[in-house]
Amino acid sequence: MHAMNVTQARAKLFQLIANVNFNSEPITLTNSKGKNAVLIGEDDWNAIQETLYLNSIPGMYDSLKSGIETPLSECVSEKDVEW
Structure with missing residues (x-):
C-alpha cells in the first residue's frame, strides 16, 4: 500500500481518487500526529x-x-x- 502525507495528497487529490478507483489499491494518508487514514x-x-x-x-x-x-x-x- 502506498503512503503519503496529507499535504502531498491535498495537492493531487483528484489524481489520487482516480488512481484508487482505477487500480483498486488503497493509499495511506499520514499526518504528523500519527492518526492516519486510508483512501480507497x-x-x-x-x-x-x-x-x-x-x-x-x-x-x-x-x-x-x-x-x-x-x-x-x-x-x-x-x-x-x-x-
Whole structure:
C-alpha cells in the first residue's frame, strides 16, 4: 500500500481518487500526529461492507462454501427457479 502525507495528497487529490478507483489499491494518508487514514475507491469500500455484512450472518459462510463446492451439474438452472 502506498503512503503519503496529507499535504502531498491535498495537492493531487483528484489524481489520487482516480488512481484508487482505477487500480483498486488503497493509499495511506499520514499526518504528523500519527492518526492516519486510508483512501480507497467507493466500489472497494462497498465490497468490504458487503463482505462484512455477509460474514455477520450466522451460517452464511458455510452456505456459500457449500454452494461453491457444489458441481454445476447438480445446480438448478435459473430458468427452472420459480420466483
